Amino acid sequence: MKSFKRVFSHHAIAALALGCTTLASAAELRIGFVNTDRIFKEAATAKAAQSKLEQEFSRREREVEGLGAQLKSASEKLEKDAPTLSDSQRAARQRQLVELDRDFQRKRREFQEDLAQRKNEELQLVLERANRVIKQVAETEKYDLIMQEAVYVNPKLDITDKVLSGLNNAK
Template sequence: MNHFFSKIVLGFVIAVAGVSAGAQDFRIGIVNLDRIFREANSAKAAQAKLEQEFSKREKEINDLGTQLKTLSDKFEREAPTLAESQRNSRQKQLVDQDREFQRKRREFQEDLNARKNEELQLVIERANKVVKTLAESEKYDLILQDSVYVNPKHDITDKVIKALNAAR
């Protein structure tokens, strides 16, 4: 689907460029979102905010995992000497603890991903506003986000990052 959409956009760009070539200059720009996410101050601030927000919970989950591993290792060492009822009881207890650990880790990951998406969406919204302003002020006809190949003369990511950083 994405490949199909890319072909349609490329066809459109070629058609518009062909029609416009005789009449006037056709200006296009390309923005690399990955670079914006890595380099823009607002994206870095969002990442730091997420790390601060989730670091305590992540540490608790990691500690729980370490504790579970320790208990599992201890059980493996002691299992041959335990009575069958004790072995079954401790094994059931370990399975229950592991299930709880997996549930907490999954919930953590889901919460982190949801918050990350929220923060990245805010960065994208700010970047889109900057791109629109840049397009209007520098008279671009078309600005695309991400592509397989970009001639550096069309890459306006640096301008967008500078404008984003100046806006904060």
């Protein structure tokens, strides 16, 4: 159903744009395009958010990587020592290895989920700021329509640099 709504809304926008172009003879229609990917990569607020996330999650990332290295080392040690171990010793070490692997997988999954959630929160803040700047540019420069997604855009319609400038100069 979501994809139907998305497709329908894209068709509705295309029809609106097509209809507006026929009205363009009566009044000049101004259309702009903003590349959201560039906003997320190049805006100072996006870079600050990325830096904030790196600081916030670097300790946990190192812990997960350390646990992974510990798991690899324990696995290699078991493989090396297996011929000299009794059946009960080998079984005990295998259980320890399984528990260590389970702990590693859980911590890695939790880390990835927490990081993804925080990244989405930070990107949402960047997007909200960008949308305010886009609206300001649209009102100031009298745009009728500004799009953020398109299959093809003539470069002369791209106002991403203006939005980036507004974002980077905003306080």
